Amino acid sequence: MPIRVSASKGYLVRLALIAAFCIGFGGYFLFDGLYTYPRQLARGDLYRRLLDDGRLEEWSKEADAAGLGVEPADETDRKRTPWDIQFQLIIAAALALPSAYFLGLLIIYLRRWVKLTDTGLATSGGVHVPYGDIERIEKFKWEKKGIAHAVYKDGARERRILLDDWKFQTEPMRQLMKELEAAVGTGKIVGGPSEVEIEARKKAQAEADPSPKDV
DSSP states (O other): OOEEEEBOHHHHHHHHHHHHHHHHHHHHHHHIIIIIHHHHHHHHHHHHHHHHHTOGGGHHHHHHHTTSOSSOOOHHHHHOOHHHHHHHHHHHHHHHHHHHHHHHHHHHHHSOEEEEOSSEEEETTSOEEEGGGEEEEEEEEHHHHOEEEEEEEETTEEEEEEEETTTBOHHHHHHHHHHHHHHHOGGGEESSOOHHHHHHHHHHHHHHSOOOOOO
């Protein structure tokens, strides 16, 4: 039976939050580096020049003419340095890479899916692997982390299709795994038990240790 599994809502929300955090703070530092801090530096420079010339009483006139506002220069204006501006721009640039990475990942996973068809395993990336061409299902991290790979050959190269029950919808992914194992045969499973064995073990444990009943 065909099964299509899309990215999980929890994973998409996590990517969106991280991307928003990086973009938000990156924009904050960029705004300070391009506008707020240069304006404060200019106000501080004007204040010092007028102070040296003994013309502080002309502050409102000179500041207004320079487009720096007429409010008196405060301690922040007077202490602002060119390095402060450079630092803000460095932080903004540093946040640009993770912003682009997580935003790109979010866009990718919004459209990403894995699907069982009548003949094989397909992905949103255009890959379709017939069941007979799947060499093994690696489940080394499946029980603890929900991560597995379907391994196949592309010419001389070995390639893997990610089967992840956190990045993708949990229950549909586990159902896909069960159906995939049935289609390729349990002899191709390495690194862990089959889904049928996992379900049987859980059932036996539940029967051996039943929940307390109300008296």
